[in-house]
Amino acid sequence: MARPREFDEQDVVARAAHLFWCRGYNATSVRDLGAELDLKQSSLYRTFNDKHTLFLRALDHYWATESAQAEERLSVAGSSLRILREWLIWMVTHEAGRGCFVVNTATELGATDPAVLERTEAAFEGTRKSLASLLRRGVRDGELPAGLDVEAAVESLFTTVLGLRVRERAGHDAERLTTAVDFTIKMLAGPATT
Numbered sequence: 001m002a003r004p005r006e007f008d009e010q011d012v013v014a015r016a017a018h019l020f021w022c023r024g025y026n027a028t029s030v031r032d033l034g035a036e037l038d039l040k041q042s043s044l045y046r047t048f049n050d051k052h053t054l055f056l057r058a059l060d061h062y063w064a065t066e067s068a069q070a071e072e073r074l075s076v077a078g079s080s081l082r083i084l085r086e087w088l089i090w091m092v093t094h095e096a097g098r099g100c101f102v103v104n105t106a107t108e109l110g111a112t113d114p115a116v117l118e119r120t121e122a123a124f125e126g127t128r129k130s131l132a133s134l135l136r137r138g139v140r141d142g143e144l145p146a147g148l149d150v151e152a153a154v155e156s157l158f159t160t161v162l163g164l165r166v167r168e169r170a171g172h173d174a175e176r177l178t179t180a181v182d183f184t185i186k187m188l189a190g191p192a193t194t
Helices: 009-023 032-038 041-049 051-074 078-092 101-110 112-140 151-171 174-189
Strands: none
Touching: 009 032, 009 051, 009 101, 009 174, 032 041, 041 051, 051 078, 051 101, 051 112, 078 101, 078 112, 078 151, 101 112, 101 151, 112 151, 151 174
16 A cells, blocks of 8 residues: 655645756756655655656746746736836846746757747746736836837847846846846837936
């Protein structure tokens, strides 16, 4: 008869997400996971089948928590430019030095893993949609130029976001990243904004 689990599976997934986020997929061994999660390798394999399955669960957990929190920050009421600036600054100061788990994963595994690619692209699309909604609201409220090409602006902002996340992960100075954020906001607002 199988012994009942003596651990909280969701807690293990959350802790594994933290480890993968800090180290990356390839630099995290099953032995590392066992030591960090205080589980025997047999328990990990019995519960999650393999490291890759646990990694996908960890990535899903991150998306459901951290990415959702970011999207919520973009949908609050108020000045679109202020919300955007606060979100961009939050991104480069929140969890400083770790970057974004989704961005880290996309840069590490790229398009080589279809299951990972599906998840990272879905997360990226969620960010794009949130940015588009915020920019459309800014245009509607007269805060952004009426002729703003929202789709092009979203692609530019999204590229800036990814660059900021990589720079933050690389340990670049928050003050310099804030300078980049402020310049981006100024360019987006157009010449009418001081």
